[in-house]
Amino acid sequence: MAVLPIVRFEDEIVEIVERNTVIVIIGETGSGKSTQLSQILHRRGFTRSGAIAVTQPRRVAAVSVSRRVSQELGVHLGEEVGYAIRFEDRTSAKTCIKYLTDGVLLRESLSNPVLNQYSVIILDEAHERSLNTDILLGLMKRLIKMRSSNLKVLITSATLDGEKVSVFFSGCPVLNIPGTLFPVEKLYSTEHPKSYIESSLRTALDIHIREPPGDILIFMTGQDDIDKMVKKLEERIQNFEEGSCMDALVLPLHGSLPPEMQVRVFSPAPSNCRRIIVATNIAETSLTVDGVVYVIDPGYVKQRQYNPSTGMYSLDVVQISRVQADQRAGRAGRTRPGKCYRLYPSSIYQEEFLDATIPEIQRSSLAGTVLYLKSLDLPDIDILNFDFLDPPSRESLADALRQLYLIDAIGEDGMITNVGRTMSELPLEPSLSRTLIEANQLGCLSQALTVAAMLSAEITLRPVQSKDTKRKPQTNMLPDGSGWGDHIQLLQIYESWKCVDYDPDWCTEHNLQVRSMKFSRDVRKQLSQIMQKMAKGPIDAQSSANQRESQEYTTLRKALCRGYGNQLAERMLHHNGYRTLGIRSQLVQVHPSSVLEANEDGQLPDYVVYHELINTSRPFMRNVCAVDMAWVMPILKKLEKMDVNKLSGGFEPEKCEQPLQQPQAPIKEANERTTTGGSVEDRIQAARERYLARKAKK
Incomplete structure (x- = not known):
């Protein structure tokens, strides 16, 4: 096998690392930077005072590169060389070279902000500019001020603008290594x-x-x-x-x-x-x-x-x-x-x-990012002026603050709440973290854990098209969600699988990917271990009784409503769709793959929560669940009191690139919404009474 280009630069790399705290290494594709840099530093003694952490934007890369390095060093994967990705950790006390996703390193910094278990942190593939890597760049800039004497930070990339990163890190050196071996x-x-x-x-x-x-x-x-x-x-x-x-x-x-x-x-x-x-x-x-x-x-x-x-x-x-x-x-x-x-x-x-x-x-929802930054509890961190290599728009940051406020992660003053702090400890997106916390209070934690695991594993239901084109596609006799929607169906699918002792053949018979279902079981186990610390009692025994008492899954749907507080939608009376409530108003439809059912009059539920809005041929809500109006009201009342300036820490709107707009109320329908005053509750109740009155006349 040809000698990789980076190996020829070993002495130069070691010398520049010894003399500097931060180094940018631009190694062309194929130079060997991902597999060899950690080995060079390990060979030259940099693991004597701590492990080497090498971040990867992708889980597949973290696993495959760690496997390759362990083979080259002749050690068992998980011992001297290991990896950690979300919901999977193959490391030990002996691990001195650790490949991990950038998201896992961010989570580690929550419990240990100075990351003193590492002597070297390598942010690899930084040119991909993943969301988490950009946050890490800002955090590393802070961290080197605290640990300049015993920490080395290397930013490696195939094509990153090295000079730009050098300026970001106050003029740190840039080393270029050729990569392509042949023309x-x-x-x-x-x-x-x-x-x-x-x-x-x-x-x-x-x-x-x-x-x-x-x-x-x-x-x-x-x-x-x-x-x-x-x-x-x-x-x-x-x-x-x-x-x-x-x-x-x-x-x-x-x-x-x-x-x-x-x-x-x-x-x-x-x-x-x-x-x-x-x-x-x-x-x-x-x-x-x-x-x-x-x-x-x-x-x-x-x-x-x-x-x-x-x-x-x-x-x-x-x-x-x-x-x-x-x-x-x-x-x-x-x-x-x-x-x-x-x-x-x-x-x-x-x-x-x-x-x-x-x-x-600059193209992602930042709710999870902002929650992470808030949870660091550092007095000098200003969310809207955090030191990013390329800052996101103020609109995106304000959008994230509003989302977090509506699900109780931050208060009216923008400070993180106890609920928000607990949410930040869970390796989930904010809506699912909040659902688990509420489910723990309502006594349906086991069911909520299953739903969160199934959504995290991205279980895909593959419909089988019926010969009758007027009927919805069938999914091989899978549970139907009891009419309440997709979250309930995911719960029922998992419990059906559990009843056959997690038989892989059952998954195959029902057109479910075995690997994804097994992954959901592993995720659920890890989430259960995390939540056990805050649960009121035995998780599974508690919710099994609850399910027997309530076949309509009422408490679980209520927990979902609280968790998806910024992802609510109200059925429109004169349109074939829903109007989103919460922090924005958007006319959308339920995705055709949903199992949400209409009543005997062909009407879908008045209110639903959705896991995701996605724009394909038109705007759709995916993974939808019916909720009750009584659960929606407290969230809408919070919406009335929301002040974006306070949530963001009191920044002045005129300092923004563009003035931030307060979220609009749902667009009123002609002859169905009053234009005069009154609380949100009064207006919604009045509209509902008019709808029921019309229905009674039919």
Whole structure:
């Protein structure tokens, strides 16, 4: 195996680390920075006074890189070398090199703000500009002032603007390390193809037939595209005449793959066989696959974006940046001169691609981030002026403050509450953390733990289309949520699985992914251990009795209403949809996959909570559950008293880039909403009485 470029710089790296507290290392794709830097520092004695922490933005990378390093050092994974990701920790007292997601390191800083268990902290893949990495950059800037004598911070990246980071850290040194071992020829298309999947397929087959041996790496936007491409490639290759070309092994690579399938990607191909790897952008920099000689780059990536003015996520296929395009091309020059087939004209690369990817912190909901910063309880942290490398908009920060206020995580003065402090200790998004706390008070914690685990594991129900097109798609006789909605259905599915002793065959029979269901069980176990400290009694025994007493899952729905206090919606009387309540007003519909049921008159519930708003063909609420008006009223009363200036710590609106708008009340319907005064409760009750009166006349 060729010596990785970074190894040639070992003496220079050690010297610069010894002389400086913060160092930026720009190592091109394939330089070996993720696997070798920690080993160099360990070899040169930097683990004598503490462990080396290496953060990764992706769970798959944290696991695979730690596995590779443990193999290279000849130690068992989980001993001297280990990893920690959300809901999984494979480390021990002996661990001196620890790979972990950036989110896990943030959680560790809550219980130990100075992170004195580490002598070196390496923020790897910083160019991906993940939300958590950007927060860590700000925290490291504070931490080095407190631990400048016994802490080294290394920011490593393939393409990060090193000078920008150097300025952020008061002029710290920048070390550049070359990465691509061999030249890569870049071949552009003359025009943009109508279908990047079909164009990628044709290009891959053409390479396979005409080009010398060497693996092919194809970039796709997501798991669905990967599955389609893998299937099409396998079908076409099987139809080739025997002996007309070498064999091919087609392998997917994405974050949802089971570990045993991820490992296959890093194993060399059999003799006289070419590997064709179909991957998401996880293969741009996070993971290096040896043997790739040909890269196919359609020029797209799937990107999740949040709009704070609507509270809505969209998952869009967008053009990549020039930085990403260069990273993809670099994957072809690892073992010998390679080729990158860019399925777009060079003019698109030069004129339309952005220089770099928009940082995640500028396109995400910041409720969890703000809760974390508040929970640090540091008097000099100003949320709206926190030292970010690229600050988010004031609108996004104010949106997060309002969300946290409505679920009791912060008070009217913007200070974190006891509830908020407890929420910050849970490795969940704020809405689910708040649900668990409320469920503990109401005596339905076991059920809420199950729902939180199922949502965290992102259990996907795969409907089977009925022959009757007028009927909803069926899901292989799965529980139906008793008419209350998707959260209840997830609970029922898990409990049905539990009744058959977690039999994997049951999952297969009901079209559920076994790995995801097993993961939900592991998540639930860990959440149970965390919540046990605050539970009033035995978790499972308590809620089992509760469920028998209430078949309508009333207490669980009430806990969900409290947890999703900023994610409420009221059914519109004159529209086929709902109007969101809380901090913004938006007309949306229930997602077609929901099991929420209408009553005998065909009417959906008056009020629902939703786990997520997503804009696809139109605005939809996903994972919806019916709630009662009596539970909604206290939240709407809080909304009337909300003052954004106080929540944010008293900043002056005129200092903002744009004036912050107070959240609008739900838009009133003609002839159905009064325009005069009266409390929210009075107006809603009046509207409900008019609706019931009309219904009685039918």
